[in-house]
Amino acid sequence: MLTDTRKSAFGKVHALDWDAVNWDAESFWGKTFKVCAEGTVPHIQEKFEADDISHVVKNFKIAAELSEGDFSGTPFGDGDFYKWMEAAMYAAAKRQDQDMFRQLDDYIQLIGKAQQPDGYISTKQIIGERQGTLARMEDINDFEVYNLGHLFTAASLYKRLTGKENFMDIAIKAAEYLDKLYTEAARTGEVKTAVCPSHYMGLIELYRTTGEKKYLDLAKLSIELR
Numbered sequence: 001m002l003t004d005t006r007k008s009a010f011g012k013v014h015a016l017d018w019d020a021v022n023w024d025a026e027s028f029w030g031k032t033f034k035v036c037a038e039g040t041v042p043h044i045q046e047k048f049e050a051d052d053i054s055h056v057v058k059n060f061k062i063a064a065e066l067s068e069g070d071f072s073g074t075p076f077g078d079g080d081f082y083k084w085m086e087a088a089m090y091a092a093a094k095r096q097d098q099d100m101f102r103q104l105d106d107y108i109q110l111i112g113k114a115q116q117p118d119g120y121i122s123t124k125q126i127i128g129e130r131q132g133t134l135a136r137m138e139d140i141n142d143f144e145v146y147n148l149g150h151l152f153t154a155a156s157l158y159k160r161l162t163g164k165e166n167f168m169d170i171a172i173k174a175a176e177y178l179d180k181l182y183t184e185a186a187r188t189g190e191v192k193t194a195v196c197p198s199h200y201m202g203l204i205e206l207y208r209t210t211g212e213k214k215y216l217d218l219a220k221l222s223i224e225l226r
Contacts (some may be wrong), residue, residue, distance in 0.1 A: 002086070002153065003201075004160060004208045018093060018161060037091035041100075044084050056081045057110075059123035064113035071127040076143040078123055079198065081107075082150035086157055093161045101162070108158075108167045111151075115170055119177030122147045137181070137192040145194035148174050152202025156209040168209070175206060179218050182225060191225045 005011035023030035048056040056077040061067035074080075085104060092100035115121040120136060122144040128134035137144060155171035158164060178199070185191045203219035206212070 002157065003205060004156075007211070008208065018090065033091075033094070036087070037095055037097075041084075041088050041091050045088070045103075048081055048084060057107075059127065060107075060110050060114045063123040063126040064110060066110075066113065070131070071124045074143075075122075075124050076146055078121070078147040079143060079150040082147070082154040085154050089154070089158055089161055104158070105164075105166065108170065112166070112170050115173065118180075119173040119175075121151065121170070121174055140193060141195055143194070143196065145178070145192075145199045146196040148178060149194075149196070149198025149200070149202035152206050153198070156202075156205040159209055171206060172210075175203065175215060175218065178203075178222075179214070182218065182221050185225055186221060193222070193226050 003015065005014040008014075023033060025031075025034070047053050051058045051072075054074075054077060055072040058067065058069065059071055059073060059077065060081075062069050062071065085107065088100055088104060091097065092104065111121065114123060114126060116126060120126070122136065122142075124142065125134065125136040125144060129136065151174055152171050155167040158167040181192065185193075200219050200222055203215045203222065207215035207219070
C-alpha cells in the first residue's frame with residue numbers, strides 16, 4: 001500500500017489496493033488491526049502532542065509562530081511524525097474515521113503554516129534560524145532531508161487514500177526547494193546530502209503519485225550526489 005508500482009515502467013508486481021482486503025474481527029489480523037487503530041495510533045499521537053515527552057507538535061506550532069518557545073526533542077521528530085501520520089491515515093481510511101481525518105487535516109494545515117516561503121520545512125532549523133542559533137543544512141546528521149523524504153511519502157499516501165491535495169501541495173513546494181538545493185550542489189560540488197535514504201523513496205513515490213517525471217529525475221540526482 002505504501003508504494004504504488006501499478007504504472008511503473010519496469011514494475012512486475014504491485015500491492016493490492018488499500019481497501020481490497022478485510023479481516024474477520026476475531027482473526028489474528030483482525031485483532032491486530034483493532035489494537036493498532038484503537039490503541040497504538042492514539043497512544044503515539046498522545047506522545048507527539050505531549051510537550052514534556054516528544055515536543056513534536058509543539059515544535060511545529062513554534063515554527064509556525066502560533067506558539068512561543070524553543071525547539072526541543074530529536075532532529076528527526078518531524079519525520080517520525082509524518083510516519084505516524086501514515087499509520088493514522090491507513091487506520092482512518094479502513095475504519096472511515098472522520099474524526100481522525102479532521103485531525104489529520106488540522107495537522108496538515110499546521111505543517112503548511114510552518115513551511116517557509118521557499119518550501120523549506122524542518123522545525124529545528126526554522127526555529128534556530130529565527131533565533132539566530134543555527135542555519136539550515138549545516139550538519140548532514142541533522143535529518144533535514146530525511147524529514148522531507150517522509151513528508152513526500154506521507155503526502156503521496158494521503159493523496160491516494162483521500163484524493164485531497166492539501167498535503168501534496170506542501171510536498172510539491174518542499175520538493176521544489178530540494179530541487180534547487182541539489183541543482184546548485186551539482187553545479188558547485190558542495191553537496192548537502194543526508195544520512196538516511198527516505199528522500200530517495202519519497203521522491204520516487206511523488207513521481208508515482210503525480211506522474212511528474214521531474215521527481216524521478218530528482219531522485220536520480222540525489223543518488224548521484226550521495
